[in-house]
Amino acid sequence: xxxxxxxxxxxxxxxxxxxxxxxxxxxxxxxxxxxxxxxxxxxxxxxxxxxxxxxxxxxxxxxxxxxxxxxxxxxxxxxxxxxxxxxxxxxxxxxxxxxxxxxxxxxxxxxxxxxxxxxxxxxxxxxxxxxxxxxxxxxxxxxxxxxxxxxxxxxxxxxxxxxxxxxxxxxxxxxxxxxxxxxxxxxxxxxxxxxxxxxxxxxxxxxxxxxxxxxxxxxxxxxxxxxxxxxxxxxxxxxxxxxxxxxxxxxxxxxxxxxxxxxxxxxxxxxxxxxxxxxxxxxxxxxxxxxxxxxxxxxxxxxxxxxxxxxxxxxxxxxxxxxxxxxxxxxxxxxxxxxxxxxxxxxxxxxxxxxxxxxxxxxxxxxxxxxxxxxxxxxxxxxxxxxxxxxxxxxxxxxxxxxxxxxxxxxxxxxxxxxxxxxxxxxxxxxxxxxxxxxxxxxxxxxxxxxxxxxxxxxxxxxxxxxxxxxxxxxxxxxxxxxxxxxxxxxxxxxxxxxxxxxxxxxxxxxxxxxxxxxxxxxxxxxxxxxxxxxxxxxxxxxxxxxxxxxxxxxxxxxxxxxxxxxxxxxxxxxxxxxxxxxxxxxxxxxxxxxxxxxxxxxxxxxxxxxxxxxxxxxxxxxxxxxxxxxxxxxxxxxxxxxxxxxxxxxxxxxxxxxxxxxxxxxxxxxxxxxxxxxxxxxxxxxxxxxxxxxxxxxxxxxxxxxxxxxxxxxxx
Numbered sequence: 001x002x003x004x005x006x007x008x009x010x011x012x013x014x015x016x017x018x019x020x021x022x023x024x025x026x027x028x029x030x031x032x033x034x035x036x037x038x039x040x041x042x043x044x045x046x047x048x049x050x051x052x053x054x055x056x057x058x059x060x061x062x063x064x065x066x067x068x069x070x071x072x073x074x075x076x077x078x079x080x081x082x083x084x085x086x087x088x089x090x091x092x093x094x095x096x097x098x099x100x101x102x103x104x105x106x107x108x109x110x111x112x113x114x115x116x117x118x119x120x121x122x123x124x125x126x127x128x129x130x131x132x133x134x135x136x137x138x139x140x141x142x143x144x145x146x147x148x149x150x151x152x153x154x155x156x157x158x159x160x161x162x163x164x165x166x167x168x169x170x171x172x173x174x175x176x177x178x179x180x181x182x183x184x185x186x187x188x189x190x191x192x193x194x195x196x197x198x199x200x201x202x203x204x205x206x207x208x209x210x211x212x213x214x215x216x217x218x219x220x221x222x223x224x225x226x227x228x229x230x231x232x233x234x235x236x237x238x239x240x241x242x243x244x245x246x247x248x249x250x251x252x253x254x255x256x257x258x259x260x261x262x263x264x265x266x267x268x269x270x271x272x273x274x275x276x277x278x279x280x281x282x283x284x285x286x287x288x289x290x291x292x293x294x295x296x297x298x299x300x301x302x303x304x305x306x307x308x309x310x311x312x313x314x315x316x317x318x319x320x321x322x323x324x325x326x327x328x329x330x331x332x333x334x335x336x337x338x339x340x341x342x343x344x345x346x347x348x349x350x351x352x353x354x355x356x357x358x359x360x361x362x363x364x365x366x367x368x369x370x371x372x373x374x375x376x377x378x379x380x381x382x383x384x385x386x387x388x389x390x391x392x393x394x395x396x397x398x399x400x401x402x403x404x405x406x407x408x409x410x411x412x413x414x415x416x417x418x419x420x421x422x423x424x425x426x427x428x429x430x431x432x433x434x435x436x437x438x439x440x441x442x443x444x445x446x447x448x449x450x451x452x453x454x455x456x457x458x459x460x461x462x463x464x465x466x467x468x469x470x471x472x473x474x475x476x477x478x479x480x481x482x483x484x485x486x487x488x489x490x491x492x493x494x495x496x497x498x499x500x501x502x503x504x505x506x507x508x509x510x511x512x513x514x515x516x517x518x519x520x521x522x523x524x525x526x527x528x529x530x531x532x533x534x535x536x537x538x539x540x541x542x543x544x545x546x547x548x549x550x551x552x553x554x555x556x557x558x559x560x561x562x563x564x565x566x567x568x569x570x571x572x573x574x575x576x577x578x579x580x581x582x583x584x585x586x587x588x589x590x591x592x593x594x595x596x597x598x599x600x601x602x603x604x605x606x607x608x609x610x611x612x613x614x615x616x617x618x619x620x621x622x623x624x625x626x627x628x629x630x631x632x633x634x635x636x637x638x639x640x641x642x643x644x645x646x647x648x649x650x651x652x653x654x655x656x657x658x659x660x661x662x663x664x665x666x667x668x669x670x671x672x673x674x675x676x677x678x679x680x681x682x683x684x685x686x687x688x689x690x691x692x693x694x695x696x697x698x699x700x701x702x703x704x705x706x707x708x709x710x711x712x713x714x715x716x717x
Contacts, residue, residue: 021158022201022204025041025155025158025201026204036146036147038201039139039141039275040139040142040147040151040152040155041155041201042201042279042282043120043124043138043139043142043282044120044152044155044156044159045159045201046138046282046285046286047102047104047107047120047123047124047127047138048104048159048160049286050096050098050102050127050285051098051102051103051104051105052104053095053096054090054095054096054097054098054103055103055104055105056095057089057090057093057095058084061083061084061089062080062084065079065080065083065084066080087130094288096127096131096134096285097130097131098127098130099126099127099129099130101119101122101123101126102122102123102124102126102127104156104160106123107119107120107123107156108156108157108160111152111153111156111157111160112153113153114149115143116142116149116152116153116156117142117143117144117147117149117152118142118143120142120143120152121140121141121142121143124138124139124140124142125140133281133285134281134285136278137277137278137281137282138278138282139278218243218246218247218317218367219403219404219448220246220250221403221448221449221450221453221454222317222367222399222403222413222449223246223247223250223315224250224449224454225413225449225454225457225458226247226250226315226365226366226367226413227247227250227251227254227315228254228454228455228457228458229365229395229413229415229457229458229461230313230315230363230365230415231254232251232254232255232265232312232313232315233254233255233264233265234264234265234312235264235265235266235311235312235313235359235362236265236266236267236268236309236310236311236312236313236359237251237265237266237267237268237311237312237313237314237315238267238268238269238306238309238311238313238314238315238357239267239268239269239270239314239315239316240269240270240300240304240306240314240316240318240353240354240357241270241271241272241300241316241317241318241319241350242269242270242271242280242293242316243271243276243279243280243317244276244279244280244283245269245279245280245281245283245284245289245293246283247315247316247317248267248269248283248284248289248291249283249284249287249289251265251267251313251315252265252267252287252289257577266291266292267284267289267291267292267293268291268292268293268306268309268311269291269292269293269294270293270294270295270296270299270300270304270305270306271293271294271295272295272296272297272298272299272300274295274297277293277295280293281293292306294306299325300353301325301326301327301330301346301349301353302326302329302330304353306357309357310357310358310359310360310362311357311358311359311362312359312361312362312363313362313363313364313365314354314357314358314362314363314364314365314366315364315365315366316350316354316364316366316367317366317367318346318347318350318366318367318368319346320347320368320369320411321345321346321347321369321371322345322346322347323344323345323346325346325349327340327341327342327343327344327346327349328343330349334356335349335352335353335356336349336352337352337355337356338352338355338383338386338387338390339379339382339383339386340379341379341380341383342377342378342379342380343378344378345377345378345380347368347369347371347372347375347380348372348380348383348384350366350368351366351368351372351383351387351414351416352383352387354366354416355387355392355416355418358416358417358418359418360418360419361417361418361419361422362417362418362419363394363415363416363417363418364414364415364416364417365413365414365415366413366414367411367412367413367414368411368412368413368414369409369411369412370398370409370410370411370412370664372384372412372414373396373398373412373662373663373664374662374663374664381660381661384661384663385661387416388430388653388656388661388663389653389661391420391427391428391653392416392417392418393414393415393416393430393663394415394416394417394420394426394430394431394465395413395415395430395431395432395433395461395464395465396412396413396414396415396430396431396432396433396663396664396665397412397413397415397433397434397435397457397665398410398412398433398434398435398436398664398665398666399411399412399413399435399436399439399449400435400436400437400438400439400447401436401447402439402441402445402446402447403439403446403447403448403449408445410436412665415461423465423466424464424465424466426464426465426466428652428653429650429651429652429653430650430651430653430656430663431460431461431464431465431648431649431650431651432648432649432650432651432663432665432667432668432669433457433460433461433647433648433665433669434646434647434648434665434666434669435449435453435457435647436666437646437672438450438453438456438457439453460641460647460648463587463640463641464641464648464650518562518564518595519595519599520562520564520595520598520599521550521562523598523599523602524550524551524560524562524593524598524605525540525551527602527606528551528560533606533609534610534613536553536555536556536613537553537554537555538551538552538553538560539551539552539553539554542559544559544582544583544586544588547579547582547583549561549583550562556589556613557587557588557589558588558589558591558609558612558613559583559588559589559590559591560591560593560609561576561590561591561592561593562592562593562594562595562598563576563592563593563594563595564594564595565595567594576592580592589612591608591609591612593605593608593609643669644669645669645670645671645672646669646670646671646672647669647672648669649665649668649669649670651668655668
């Protein structure tokens with residue numbers, strides 16, 4: 001089969017397979033309303049996924065029951081059939097059992113049947129009957145007269161050509177990127193096709209439905225930013241207004257992409273809209289995510305189904321400025337510790353609901369309307385003041401407009417925490433980030449944050465916050481080689497210090513590695529040694545914790561790793577992912593190059609190393625030791641966090657008080673420096689005056705022409 005052409009959008013997502021599938025499905029929609037068609041298409045995708053997973057397990061059992069060496073072996077054909085149709089044979093492998101009338105092969109063979117709608121409804125009913133977790137979740141209204149049966153048959157034929165077998169998520173080589181981890185699982189050579197298609201369809205339906213789309217979908221770039229900021233590696237993740245479950249999916253993806261164990265997180269959610277709740281359950285099911293996702297029509301305020309939950313992470317996108325939330329019935333609620341929210345706006349009811357559900361060391365990240373940062377109406381200013389004075393606000397981010405399908409107004413992200421001393425001790429401090437100028441327009445009305453935007457914002461926060469390995473903005477492991485003197489530690493230059501790390505433990509190993517360099521490592525060392533490359537000082541086989549890196553530049557905290565064929569093996573890729581995640585947690589940038597590229601296209605490899613540096617190549621030349629590390633890279637615009645005009649500012653509590661407890665980042669970060677104007681003032685005024693004269697002359701001509709035309713029509717004087 002010819003290889004599918006793939007392109008990439010500004011948000012780092014691979015476009016091609018999903019877009020083509022959507023275009024074909026949308027063509028079949030005809031005049032059907034997007035809100036209605038959404039459930040038709042997504043329900044069938046889900047059914048196809050369930051059937052593909054079942055078929056894969058079925059084939060596996062067929063082989064096992066016929067293999068005398070297998071524990072599943074059965075001599076009698078009847079016993080084999082019994083095993084193949086036994087529900088427990090599938091549930092034990094975390095696969096949904098699909099009864100015969102719900103299997104895709106059965107439906108596809110009847111795709112042109114006038115009763116195909118009824119057959120699909122029967123299939124959904126049978127799935128719910130044999131899988132209690134799906135009870136009341138699947139759509140069962142395909143037999144309605146309003147749904148064109150030709151459309152249903154066309155969708156079945158369309159989806160039949162795509163293998164939606166579940167496959168591992170890619171194991172990326174960097175924070176938020178998509179590397180080449182898992183092996184292809186389909187004829188298209190794509191990974192995780194079902195999840196990608198399902199998410200893409202959700203996005204397109206949200207766009208098509210406009211304002212209503214915001215009820216079930218939070219733009220992926222915002223979800224990715226929230227997760228990248230909080231880094232939910234381990235613990236309880238809670239979303240009390242969970243929509244279609246995007247926060248949970250991205251949290252799981254984050255853990256997998258960074259070499260963690262998905263079993264270390266547990267998810268809890270609540271949703272008021274039953275239709276959206278069903279979408280969420282299906283979303284999690286196709287991802288294999290198990291959690292406590294609950295529904296009632298009263299909602300989280302009036303019937304909190306997770307009343308006793310104290311979460312490690314709260315991620316949420318609540319309804320903006322909800323005026324019909326029933327606040328008059330909750331005046332004395334124990335959640336309103338910082339003030340009773342106004343009846344006409346639920347923003348600060350949500351904020352306090354999130355805080356109420358945080359564990360003693362928990363953190364929350366959530367989306368709110370910009371007014372929440374500055375409003376003083378109906379007591380909102382007093383509530384915000386009390387939350388600030390309780391030192392709960394960790395970071396505020398102003399986002400650009402046009403990110404949402406449901407609203408064009410700009411929004412903000414709040415990050416609150418019950419413990420500001422868990423990383424660096426930042427009590428009495430709040431970070432403000434103004435990201436209003438970031439993002440890229442992907443069409444006439446919608447903007448997206450790119451991978452670089454997300455990384456820039458998250459790294460700025462992490463540099464300011466510090467990290468668990470070291471509670472200081474410029475991370476260095478604590479050990480014999482620590483820069484800091486005192487407490488029995490040698491001062492700089494003593495002991496085994498190399499770039500801030502204790503080298504004693506692996507010094508011998510590093511010496512052995514130098515003796516056993518590969519040809520690619522020898523070539524690279526000849527290019528990097530003695531400041532030959534851009535004047536930068538590189539070291540060989542340098543230790544970081546339990547790892548030894550091939551090459552390291554301390555000036556820019558840059559690690560260069562060369563990979564031989566062994567790194568193509570899945571087990572080694574998982575090890576590399578864990579290793580790179582650790583290095584990045586130390587504030588380091590990691591560049592990986594295959595040996596073949598170093599030997600066959602050396603210039604390309606050097607360009608990749610240069611691209612990871614914080615300065616442009618043009619006009620740079622060799623860079624000596626005294627050259628400054630300019631703003632604009634990695635952790636907080638540099639290795640050590642610093643305030644950047646127009647972007648970020650770390651403010652003390654007294655400064656926030658001076659601004660009347662208003663949290664709008666623009667008040668704190670200041671204006672971005674403007675380029676100096678080299679034109680002398682007198683010359684500029686002369687030029688501007690001449691331009692003005694020309695414009696006034698044009699205005700006079702236009703006015704005379706208008707009067708002339710009006711007079712010709714009998715209306716002029």
